[in-house]
Amino acid sequence: MAIATSAFQDDPDALVILERFLPYRLNVLASLSSNALAQIYAERFGLSIPAWRVIATLGQYEYRTARDIAAHGVMHKSTISRAVSALEKRGLVGRRPNPADRREELLALTEKGAAVYTALAPQALAFERQLLSVLEPGEQRVLAALMDKLTTKARALAPDEEGRA
Amino acid sequence: MAIATSAFQDDPDALVILERFLPYRLNVLASLSSNALAQIYAERFGLSIPAWRVIATLGQYEYRTARDIAAHGVMHKSTISRAVSALEKRGLVGRRPNPADRREELLALTEKGAAVYTALAPQALAFERQLLSVLEPGEQRVLAALMDKLTTKARALAPDEEGRA
DNA sequence: TCAAAGTGGTTGCGTGTGCAACGAATAGCG
DNA sequence: CGCTATTCGTTGCACACGCAACCACTTTGA
Numbered sequence: 001m002a003i004a005t006s007a008f009q010d011d012p013d014a015l016v017i018l019e020r021f022l023p024y025r026l027n028v029l030a031s032l033s034s035n036a037l038a039q040i041y042a043e044r045f046g047l048s049i050p051a052w053r054v055i056a057t058l059g060q061y062e063y064r065t066a067r068d069i070a071a072h073g074v075m076h077k078s079t080i081s082r083a084v085s086a087l088e089k090r091g092l093v094g095r096r097p098n099p100a101d102r103r104e105e106l107l108a109l110t111e112k113g114a115a116v117y118t119a120l121a122p123q124a125l126a127f128e129r130q131l132l133s134v135l136e137p138g139e140q141r142v143l144a145a146l147m148d149k150l151t152t153k154a155r156a157l158a159p160d161e162e163g164r165a
Numbered sequence: 166m167a168i169a170t171s172a173f174q175d176d177p178d179a180l181v182i183l184e185r186f187l188p189y190r191l192n193v194l195a196s197l198s199s200n201a202l203a204q205i206y207a208e209r210f211g212l213s214i215p216a217w218r219v220i221a222t223l224g225q226y227e228y229r230t231a232r233d234i235a236a237h238g239v240m241h242k243s244t245i246s247r248a249v250s251a252l253e254k255r256g257l258v259g260r261r262p263n264p265a266d267r268r269e270e271l272l273a274l275t276e277k278g279a280a281v282y283t284a285l286a287p288q289a290l291a292f293e294r295q296l297l298s299v300l301e302p303g304e305q306r307v308l309a310a311l312m313d314k315l316t317t318k319a320r321a322l323a324p325d326e327e328g329r330a
Numbered sequence: 331t332c333a334a335a336g337t338g339g340t341t342g343c344g345t346g347t348g349c350a351a352c353g354a355a356t357a358g359c360g
Numbered sequence: 361c362g363c364t365a366t367t368c369g370t371t372g373c374a375c376a377c378g379c380a381a382c383c384a385c386t387t388t389g390a
Binding site: 007015016018020021023024025026028033036059118122125130131132133134137139141142147151154 | 172173183185187189190191193196197198199204222237238283287290293296297302308314318320
């Protein structure tokens with residue numbers, strides 16, 4: 001069995017070292033980060049991951065369609081559909097059909113939804129800062145650049161262009 | 166509204182820029198990578214993500230308990246339990262109680278399971294190489310180091326020490 | 331030595347997810 | 361124009377997941 005010496009894997013034999021296998025490491029790190037963040041929006045605000053993403057998207061963009069949110073976040077459209085209808089029932093999100101294309105619905109935060117976002121956003125950012133506190137500012141910039149490259153490539157390699165969660 | 170200038174977010178006001186929000190980016194990238202990789206092990210081998218992780222772990226370590234696999238991969242123990250019992254039914258994984266501690270069961274690939282691993286591993290590595298092809302070797306090393314730091318920190322911030330998926 | 335607390339693993343239950351099929355609306359093309 | 365192919369969003373269905381309760385076993389400590 002060869003001893004792997006590079007950062008990832010270049011073994012001549014075909015053995016996957018999980019601790020160095022990029023998709024595995026990405027998923028582990030993403031899960032840890034999601035779980036920790038969920039503590040905030042789930043326990044204190046009763047939001048699911050998809051619901052939080054809808055809120056966050058609308059907090060940033062004001063108007064957006066369900067389709068945009070799904071594609072951008074690599075989630076299935078049915079997931080977003082259900083999250084939106086739950087948020088609508090709670091009075092956090094409103095929808096109005098787009099007159100220019102009546103298949104679409106433009107989503108937006110209600111006042112109540114905006115209040116949730118305002119309460120939530122600083123806590124989310126604080127968590128991000130905690131996580132990033134182990135990296136120097138320069139390292140943070142490098143990380144961002146590397147992730148951009150990888151994400152672009154991963155989108156190109158994606159099975160269809162319809163995202164899943 | 167402030168214009169964010171750093172790699173991640175240091176806005177004085179509390180607006181989350183999703184495209185720069187680390188937990189979001191991590192999840193998007195991990196989803197893309199998982200979905201693309203799943204093409205291989207799901208369609209061609211009928212394996213779920215947890216099942217693939219069990220196979221990969223046992224391919225690398227030979228003997229391991231369900232608990233180890235779960236903790237390492239930030240998955241719930243029930244997830245692993247079900248994946249293992251499905252793999253056992255298919256004759257890919259065997260289990261034998263650990264005489265030193267009869268609560269545990271040592272898992273291992275059967276010959277058939279090892280054959281699946283042998284067929285699968287090169288394809289998984291090939292996918293990883295495709296993904297990493299957008300990075301220079303030096304960048305790959307940097308990425309690995311940054312992810313290690315982040316993962317360590319994220320484990321420290323994790324809600325409990327019991328992982329979830 | 332023995333009761334209580336803790337650990338590895340399983341399973342019933344409720345819920346969330348992806349898929350595929352569908353209705354409504356639009357776009358493309360003969 | 362009109363007919364087909366697409367696209368946005370919803371929903372029924374089957375399945376997978378997380379949680380909590382549980383069993384078997386081990387560790388702790390009084």
